Amino acid sequence: MEGYNAQEILNCYDLTAKEYADKFLNELDGKPFDRNILDRFTQLLPNGSVVYDFGCGSGQTTKYLFDKKVHKIIGLDFSENSIRLASRNFPEITFIVDDMLNSKMASNSVEGIIAFYSIVHFTYTEVEKAFKEWWRLLETGAFCLFSFHIGEGSVEISDFLGVKGANAVWRLLEMDKILTIAEKVGFTISEAIIRYPYKGVEHETKRGYITLKKSYDSRKE
Ligand SMILES: C[S@@+](CC[C@H](N)C(=O)[O-])C[C@H]1O[C@@H](n2cnc3c(N)ncnc32)[C@H](O)[C@@H]1O
Numbered sequence: 001m002e003g004y005n006a007q008e009i010l011n012c013y014d015l016t017a018k019e020y021a022d023k024f025l026n027e028l029d030g031k032p033f034d035r036n037i038l039d040r041f042t043q044l045l046p047n048g049s050v051v052y053d054f055g056c057g058s059g060q061t062t063k064y065l066f067d068k069k070v071h072k073i074i075g076l077d078f079s080e081n082s083i084r085l086a087s088r089n090f091p092e093i094t095f096i097v098d099d100m101l102n103s104k105m106a107s108n109s110v111e112g113i114i115a116f117y118s119i120v121h122f123t124y125t126e127v128e129k130a131f132k133e134w135w136r137l138l139e140t141g142a143f144c145l146f147s148f149h150i151g152e153g154s155v156e157i158s159d160f161l162g163v164k165g166a167n168a169v170w171r172l173l174e175m176d177k178i179l180t181i182a183e184k185v186g187f188t189i190s191e192a193i194i195r196y197p198y199k200g201v202e203h204e205t206k207r208g209y210i211t212l213k214k215s216y217d218s219r220k221e
Helices: 006-015 017-024 032-044 060-068 080-089 124-137 175-185
Strands: 050-054 072-077 094-097 110-116 138-149 154-157 168-171 188-195 207-213
Touching: 006 017, 006 080, 006 168, 017 080, 032 060, 032 110, 032 138, 032 188, 032 207, 050 060, 050 124, 060 072, 060 110, 072 080, 080 094, 110 124, 124 138, 124 175, 175 188, 175 207
Parallel strands: 050 072, 050 110, 072 094, 110 138
Antiparallel strands: 138 207, 154 168, 188 207
């Protein structure tokens, strides 16, 4: 349970792509806070901005933002099966297989990044690595918004969603530690919120939502 096991996580989401979509595709219907914070995020960006949805999974947040028809949203995930299914469910949206810890996307290529519950398997080491990648990808003045489970320690789940062999470790993360890492990487904290879970709708952990701004470009200094 010590480090981040990328292969195990990838295998878990490849195996459960269908079950994940079946369970979570319409989950935003029961999460008004999440819809609201996504709406507010879109208002931070100029119309027509390119936005990456990292760890998009079945693509429910990608579809939500796509339907706003304000920005060009692209869904990215390292699970090929999840991306294949998302592309089938939402053929009007671009989905790309990509690893957010070592992205093939170009530097300074986006005005916005969202990542809903995509860092939930990372230790603080990978969180820092992801923030560095997001920093590289974002244009100066751009924003990212991400969410995670609040807490300490980890939870090991075997046969996730009832699928044999789909095993993964979920990490609970502390808000203050995440904010410290974000500032170390160079981001300005725009907003940080902890909310209680929606009972009966989602797993009963408190949830963290952070909006970061890349206020300057360190390479130009
Ligand atoms: C808990 S799911 C969240 C999916 C979706 N964003 C949601 O809100 O339901 C975590 C997602 O992150 C993806 N993921 C984990 N590590 C990744 C990495 N290094 N690069 C890209 N995607 C990753 C997984 O494949 C999975 O789809």
